[in-house]
Amino acid sequence: MTDLPVSFSDELRNLCADDWRAATEHRFVDELLAGTVDPDVMRAYLVQDYQFIDGFVALLGSAIANADHFASRLAIARFLAMITSDENTYFVRAFDALGVSEADRFAPQLAAPTADFQALMARATAGGSYVRCLAVLVVAEWLYMSWAQRRTGPLPADFVHAEWITLHDNAYFNEVVGWLRSELDRAAGNASEAEREIAAALFTEAVALERAFFDHLYA
């Protein structure tokens, strides 16, 4: 039997398997799935992540602008609509529940991994390249789906924990992740070797930053 060819997205994930595993099996993930994250840790995480979301929305906008098909633009725009509605209102409700101040919602002091992630997304956003945007988008959503799918028990009782899990493991989200991966594989197939190398570097840097983003919560 001949082996199936490895897709570009699988190849990239294999390149950074250690960081991928460390992030998806992180202490924060274990505690989130068990519903036992310390409220101070959850607050710190969500405050930093809201600043990540800002750059992420800009990155989705760039993917829409640089996509090579109308159908791709439509699919990304639908996903962007989910982020700016259901996901954004989750943050607002979670901030209310956790007593997060206005200053921390909109202008917190950035942790180093947050600032580094913003810089990475800004580079991908400004690159004028669909494959570069996709490389970072695929990490952000595939890695999150991977940890959310590790859940074997019931959802935690607290909505702050439960909804953050279900936002990253539901039928629509899982379909988006599969689609983003297939778009990355397709766009990489149409890109030059130099573009593929840039996309691979963005991908591996993003995986390392996902790990650092969780690590800093316990530093």
Ligand SMILES: Cc1ncc(CN)c(N)n1
């Ligand atoms: C840092 C980070 N990476 C990914 C995701 C999933 N959208 C997120 N909310 N935050």
